[in-house]
Amino acid sequence: MTTLDDLLNPRSIAIVGASDDPTRIGGRPLSHMIRQRFAGPVYPVNPKRDRVQGLQAYPSLAEIPDGIDFALIAVPAPLVAEQVRLAAARGAKTALIFSSGFAEAGAEGARLQDEVAAAGRAGGIRVLGPNCLGLFNAEAGFYPTFSSTIDRATPVPGGISIASQSGAYGSHIYMASHARGLGIRYWVTTGNEVDVSTPEVIRLLAEHDDVHTIMAYAESVKDGPALVEALETARANRKPVVMMKVGRSAVGAAAASSHTASLAGEDAVYDAVIRQHGAWRARSTEEMLDLAYAARPRIYPAGRRLGLVTISGGAGVLMADVAEAEGLDVAPMPEQSQAEMRAILPFAAPRNPVDVTAQLFNDLSLIPRFTRTMLDRGGYDGIIGFWTSVAGSPILGRPLLAHLTETMADYPDRLFLHVMLAPEEIRAAYEAAGFPCFEDPSRAVIAMGLLMRFAEAFAAGRPEAPPLPAPADLGAGPLGEREAKRLLAAAGLPMVPDRLATTPEEAAAAARALGGPVAIKLASPDIAHKTEIGGVALGIEAPAAAAAAHERIVAAARLARPEARVAGTLVSPMVSGGVECLLGARNDPVFGPVVAFGLGGIFAEVLRDVSLRRAPFGPAVAREMIAGLKGAALLAGARGQPPADLAALAATISRFSAFAAANAHQIESVEMNPLRALPEGCLALDALIIRREDPA
Template sequence: MSQTPLAAALLEPATVAIVGASDDPRKTTGRPQRFLAQAGYRGTAWFVNPRRDTVQGEKAYPSLSALPGVPDHVYVMTGADAAVDAVAEAARLGVPVVTVLSSGFAEEGAEGLAREDRLRAAAAQGPTRVVGPSSLGVVNPRNGVMLTGNAAFGEPDTPRGGIFVASQSGSVIGALVSRARGRGIGFAGLVSTGGEADLSLGEICTATLDDPEITSYALFLESLRHSGHLAEFAAAAHRAGKPVAVYKLGRSEEAAALTVSHTGALAGEDTEADAFFRACGFARVSTFEGLAEGPALLERIPAGSGPRTPRVGVVTTTGGGAAIMVDQLALRGVSVRAPSHELVDRMAAAGASVPHSLISDLGLAGARHDVVTAALRELQDSGEYDLIVFVIGSSARLNPELAVQALADRGGHAVPVVGFALPDAPDAAALLAASGVPAFRTPETCADAVAAAFARRTATIDPERIGACPSDEPVLIDEQASAEVLTAVGVPVLPSVALKIASLDDVDLPFGFPVVVKALSDQLAHKTDVGGVVLNVGDADGVREAARRIVADVAHRAGVTVDRVLVQPMAEPGVGEVLVGFRRSHDVGPVVVLSTGGVQAELYDDVAVRLAPVDRETALEMIDEVRGLLVLKGHRGAPAGDVTALADAVVAMSDLAHELDVVEAEANPVLVRRSGAVALDALVRQVTDRSVTA
């Protein structure tokens, strides 16, 4: 099966040992022994309990050192301090893998963090790698490895298949197995990664990629800790052609802690996670069941192979069920396409008559093998669709040999077909799964998986850039210095002149009036809020007056002493204003952010985020993604903006990824004109102050 030494010890151990094994099979610490026997584990299992001679009728040993040999995999189910001792003993013996159920580590504050350091130090005494702590275990249904206390594995015959599950939540591995039972969905392995004090989720998955029986991955994430390892896995999974579905908690969380820019508010933790998953080539599902049911569809639609706006057809024997499906697809941005009149005529000639409608409704009388076969053949061969969704009525439960069997027979076509049965029909789902046809329990899950499959792009992740964030505290630099940083990477910025407040007798500008006068200070992130900006200044006297007003207002509202002002020419109105931002995330590395511009940028959930740097194609894709930027396309006959110039500005901003001292940058607004685009304001935070004096 597996080929790497780590994967072999993790999933195919010839010998296992359970430390803290209980004599009571009903206890969590007694379950693994019972589960191993029930699953028919073919290796040798040893049990360690220093207080008993036997556990559940098997010999108990006082310690790992007392075992007849060195086990390949040890599962520790003791208290936290005893677990550290057990790991140290395992390391001295040369045990390859130890999985630790015990809690009481990083989640318990300073004392727990210190204990976790001791755990890592204990493992480092030998070749031992640690899964956990707080791991509910490792399961391989293919060979009976059941090193888990999860009660869901108490049921016999854990379903076998090609999905490898890695979860940061222990209960999820059992929950997915219970939901998959009887539906033809099976697993090649399940690992609860727990606290990831040593082995990370990404490392574990990477180690298993050479296993030919693993065909896809399902990841349940609570956070993006160790994202560098996850990025390495993503790149390797892409090379191996193995799709990855991911479910991550946190969609409903407030944005990450705000920084001084609007960009910090817009690029919240979950938005950055989306950008990360996109670059990884992962399919992010938003329904829990989609994590189990989605991989079958991902195996049929390779990353980046499908169109961004897929042509989806719906065929059904129940109009109401099809309407639900159309609704759910539309909510996720997937539009259903009606068959052409020519296709409807061909279907009728083949014996599968449907009305001219958005859906191909065969009706109750159409729930026959020959009718469904004819309908699917014409739809799949038509060249009008990228995917067919079949919504099956009551026959799915009572007579699966009719419509369901016909659907199963068409599963090998180049145009994939998926099935959703309106009634609960596990036998039909199992039949479809056995035929390679993805089947879904709910319309929400089906629509979720379809949207995620077609949104998945080819992996572009660069693991070297993940987590490249300076450790020093960044500082805000003033607008003039910020503009120099942006200009250096190619972001067009309005010309400007810095004037000292003490030397305003001679106002000599290299550009004409009117102008804008701004407070110039590295203590002011948002000047408008504190009276730091005066617009439409018409002459030199106006500049002096504006400067005096700015000094007084900023001192009063912000308590900041301003000794310089920045003067820029007033920009002619453009087609639209845009925010282009950059920030360096501790979790996912550098990202570029695009949104509608101005002071209201963060009021609307209308933002596109990508890992930086990006190319022009990606920048244009981001522009299309922000609904508020439709105005740039010439809405209702209005002049169109120079979208290409904006895309070039996005690409230039994203090149700050190469400037490792820049932590955050923003051009807001960028004025998009009919020809060209220019930043009207600049803000940069960096670890080395580049500020210059006038």
């Protein structure tokens, strides 16, 4: 198995296609490593020159006298596979391919890419790329990349690393990080991902002790389970992964697929999976960098209670507004503590935000005294201080830092972010003391909120998955509503009872036996959406009305779909009360079975108020799905209605997820819709199962 050292810390390197010109693609990596004093031997391979950039060159990999660990390949696409085979023969563990002209270029390029993949597998060598900008290990001076950013911004090793499918955007993230003063230790771009993928790089980084935060960029993911394992590895090791996954829009998704020649899963599924497994999907590059910067102290607040201390009432209100929008708890200080703070400073506003006013200029000791009170009495998990340009004052800035450093030494588990406008040397002093600094108070609040979310994810750990039932026996016949209900009921899922009527007389008898109002629906494996053809009758009271409804529904089906198989109608009791929900699952092409839960009617169809999770999962995750709906209050008993049985609902969703996972190999999608969440239990009124091979 490839390790991070195999990929990023080889002892010896060969560069196939090495150029004597340090500005060319084949010359830049050699130039970088000469300047950065890479410790191991570097063997340029160039059949036209005896020396390349002052180093002895070799006409081919076969003529290098010693073995190699790493081969960098920068030759035309048709020649690459042979170089991979030669590298493997010389003992290389990894090959990095700059060359383009592969799957991103069409059918012939795809064939060449397949040839490269086969060469790598046959030789037992891992391949990074092709169509790849390269990587670096700043600590080791290892720079197999032709990125020009290294010329303008020499990396400074730190605890942050970058995994990016895109080379150019990966360079952008690196340059922006460098400008923010973020030390980047490892930077890896994966290109077309013929072998080594972005998820695998994330996992390798997550397993390494000298990485504390991972920034990732992906256009598509070919192996969903590999991404899940990578994110869970990072979660287990308490390492935030902040991920930029592009392709949200239909146009963006098409562009990403064209660029990488790989399939993209539905965007909402990516969003749900990234969060489900403890990572964060960045909404902007700025947010990605803010999170990585704020995470440098490696303090993840244990809750969402946020204290705000400020010298500006207006700034306090602004931050409180942003905090509420981010789901943070800006709880007020206890009344007794507020009184104590007023005794110290009568004109202070000590509620939270705590406004120490301009009195700060006269008495800097107010800050440590108020801070201790907020942490001891208010119980805040994190604090943000707004000092504007005061912290940058040559008179006040460093004494304020001294007070804060002494105070926070007693609270190593609490994070204190600062909002200030200050010269670089003062900002650097605050950062060296473990205090991240922001100019924008809104960004500081958002970064704090993200760290609080990571703390929750780390504490929760990997969700426990329920045991899977045995796969269902779908049989050989068609799967209509009745068959779907039977299969789901056998898996322990709550289904409304029904009776099959093949004649009007049987429909009348079924209505009579069930008593009270009944629902009558078309029974046909070929017509999934019965309402659209007049295949549903609700609230039927009398047996005679049931017989008439049966005749009407069967006639409508034969008129609308003469070729459809019609077994008759299903008669079942009407179920009233509760909240109408939908519960479904489908096989995502990247992540496999994904469960969707939401409220019925316009909530799902118009408002898109649906929670998604990758199956299978337990009741705790199902509870999160329920709570995450905008309309969750309806299930809690809004407007005087009785609350739904949330425990039963969560258990049903979890059991449904296990059914979907156990049958993913044979079921394309499955639905229980509508599902009634009742005051006691829940009940599905309809069901649909589509086989994987079924063209429907």
